Amino acid sequence: MKLLLDFGNSRLKYAVYAGDSKVTEGFIPTLTEKNLCEIPHFAELESIHLSSVIDIPPAIHALISPKLIPNQTIMRGNGYDVSSLGEDRKLIALGAGPSHLSICLGTCITYNLVNEANEFVGGAISPGLHMRAAGMHAHTAHLPQVAPQHPYPFFGHDTQSNLIAGVMAGVEFEMQGFIQQAKKQMPNLQVVLTGGDAHHFSTLYNVDPDLVWKGMLI
Incomplete structure (x- = not known):
């Protein structure tokens, strides 16, 4: 399972994928450790991928960093x-x-x-x-x-x-x-x-x- 996070100025979006198949997706009301941990399949995640236009609080970064894949977007x-x-x-x-x-x-x-x-x-x-x-x-x-x-x-x-x-x-x-x-x-x-x-x-x-x-x- 991999967690995809897209943090915009107005919405905090997530999607969980198994391979190339989307398992679930939704929105996080506020960026807290509790809300992240309540994302479905959070305990089963193998990797986390993040795109963000907002600053990530240190506590959130510490929570996701063990499974966070560094951005290597090639365009x-x-x-x-x-x-x-x-x-x-x-x-x-x-x-x-x-x-x-x-x-x-x-x-x-x-x-x-x-x-x-x-x-x-x-x-x-x-x-x-x-x-x-x-x-x-x-x-x-x-x-x-x-x-x-x-x-x-x-x-x-x-x-x-x-x-x-x-x-x-x-x-x-x-x-x-x-x-x-x-x-x-x-x-x-x-x-x-x-x-x-x-x-x-x-x-x-x-x-x-x-x-x-x-x-x-x-």
Whole structure:
């Protein structure tokens, strides 16, 4: 059994694999020793693999370090300094494979462009759905807080629906723009979405929630 951990800014995700088969997956509410030990099959684990964009407390590191496999993610760049890429983006790009634009809709939205030779050639980072909605509420006097939703309007009919259109349709149009630009470079490009908010756009593009796990297994 191996435990795969993906600690993002908003969610602490885990998956347990036996070989290449997923046994179970879920979320850890808070990063504590107790919550980690309550992950199914924790006592049976042979190895632990970690991708994290947050700092790991010393007590947590001490708990997992005996079985922790050091990150050795190999992602080549083509005119791109891949040493600057976060481990999560490398894993997503690896999991998607060659000729892909993988778009991760999490706290931030990341665009990860990989060519036919499986080389990382470019990307972008923009605010995620919740960050956009929270920003408009926090930085104005009277605009209300809204939550991402589906379906959503392209043009709203009141303040609430205007905000939802700005967030949801705004991200749809943003993705379309990046995709169109990427296809100028790679006409045979495939697009795949992943991340916690990808389901909002599942009628538009393929969604694969396991790209990080696939990258880890590679």
